[in-house]
Amino acid sequence: MRRIAVVGAGQAGLHLALGLLAAGYRVTLVAARTPQQLRGGRVLSTQAMFGPALRIERAAGLDLWADRAPAVYSVDATLAAPPGVRALAYTMTLDEPAQSVDQRLKMAGWLELFAERGGRTEYRAVDRAGLQQLAETHELTVVATGRGELAELFARDAGRSAPQPLRTLCCLYAHGVGAPDPAAEPRARMNAIPQAGELYLQPALTLSGPCSILLWEAVPGGPLDCFADRPGPVEQLDRMRGLLREYLPWEYELWAEAEPTDALGNLYGAVTPTVRHPVAELDHGCHVFGIGDTVVLNDPITGQGANNAARAAARYLRAITEHGEAAFTPGWMRRTFDLHWREEARHSVEFTASMLAMPEHLQRVFGAAAEHPQVARRLANTYAEPSDYPSWLATPELTQAYLASL
Structure with a gap:
């Protein structure tokens, strides 16, 4: 049974840890706060989970609030x-x-579910030295901490990142x-x-x-x-x-x-929109793999953070299970992230950047949505599935062609 460590108990980390546990891996989850501390603490985020990401959660048995959260x-x-x-x-x-579920409620519930299913949770802070120890004692260590010292271990991809909030x-x-x-x-x-x-x-x-x-x-x-x-x-x-x-x-x-x-x-x-390289090198030839906000951090203007985390967790889980008994090399980590970037993450990053900048052709789309319900509907569902962004919003020419077709 392969040993995997997940550092960080947010949307991406917990989703992945629960999926790995269900697939039969020995999972060590390191969380900064207990369920009681989460429920008694400050709100963690705004969040909106759209239909496609909710389907991912539902397939994993993690949509625990469908009968309570407003639809x-x-x-x-x-x-x-x-x-x-x-x-x-x-x-x-x-x-x-x-739907949107307060992450104090959601992450506390998932932590308890992880324990109920037999997962091992260590409640503590992790610095670089602690991460090194985890990487030396596990076959794969995934970092899902979002910001802070551990996120800074992953080099910033300047070409895909904004210089400031x-x-x-x-x-x-x-x-x-x-x-x-x-x-x-x-x-x-x-x-x-x-x-x-x-x-x-x-x-x-x-x-x-x-x-x-x-x-x-x-x-x-x-x-x-x-x-x-x-x-x-x-x-x-x-x-x-x-x-x-x-x-x-x-x-x-x-x-x-x-x-x-x-x-x-x-x-x-x-939030400074930031994309980081997915692999961080520690000492003695150890490498760790970033997921979620650790490597793709979006401004919440398009509500993509939690959705991107769910897609990343599903993508990484599939890659891990399909990898069999082979070593989790830095090359494998990069290939896994590159596929997630091409198929999913880049669309949310580009859509969010456009919404923050609001170029003229996107302004025209919002104006057209007031006159044409089909434009309004397509725009709404681009929030839900940003992979539609490059087919009609990525350039003025694409947008003009779409609007002319109406």
């Missing part, structure tokens, strides 16, 4: 130009429902947020404010039940970039209401009864 089939999109005035408004429909991020989990049409099914909402940023609202499931996640994507230095002092959830909500009143008054009206879900239900920060 989201559509996104209400609005362009505010000038601020405070709706210039465009339309609905984008998903072919399959999306393109948005500052501020999120809040809240109860009591109203809906434009209370009789309609739960919908996500997306509001774009040119030169200022974007507001996303995602129906979700948190520790205390259904909630809404509000995510500000603020252009650095712009009017929405005003949370650097990291206020608590109550003050953050009050400040958000002020911004909503000025920039998105139709949203402001829906937040009159809102309140934070808990005292740790908010986050502030920024």
Whole structure:
């Protein structure tokens, strides 16, 4: 029975560890926090799992919240130009429902599932020396830590990475947020404010039940970039209401009864979109393999992080099981990642970069979506399956040809 270590217990690491365990491998999972610490800690992210990624989880027996998490089939999109005035408004429909589960709840549940299925978990921090020890005692060591010292061991791919954050991020989990049409099914909402940023609202499931996640994507230095002092959830909500009143008054009206879900239900920060080389060399000829945010870190504007992690976990699991008893060499690691990059990850990276830059041809798509439901639907489902991006959004010529075909 082959011995594999997974360092990091997030979306990618836990998914892979559970899959390896089910396939009969001896898996050592190293996690920084226990399930109890996760449930009692600060929110970890915003997240939206789209239908294709949910199918991957379902096939692995990991979609444990389908009967509790709100099923989201559509996104209400609005362009505010000038601020405070709706210039465009339309609905984008998903072919399959999306869902969002607070990762405090999800990762704690998966950790407990890993233990129930006989997995071995070590709850501790790992530095380079600790990673070296794991690599020397396991046939394969996979690093799924996202950021920090271990991620820095993997060399940055400058040609595929952004030089700096393109948005500052501020999120809040809240109860009591109203809906434009209370009789309609739960919908996500997306509001774009040119030169200022974007507001996303995602129906979700948190520790205390259904909630809404509000995510500000603020252009650095712009009017929405005003949370650097990291206020608590109550003050953050009050400040958000002020911004909503000025920039998105139709949203402001829906937040009159809102309140934070808990005292740790908010986050502030920024993400520099980064792609790293998938193999890190340690001492004595040891190599470790990166997965998920360790090697492909996206800004959350397109909601690709958790989806990319699920695809990577499934891809790596398949490659490991198909590799038989052969050695997990650096060459094998690179080939496995290169296939994941070509087939999956690069599409999410390129789609996210376009959404952050919003070139003219993409602006035309959003405008056309307000007039043509089929454009709105295809755009919605490109979020769900970014592999469609290169066939119609990657260049002005492709977009022009598609729009002309309407």
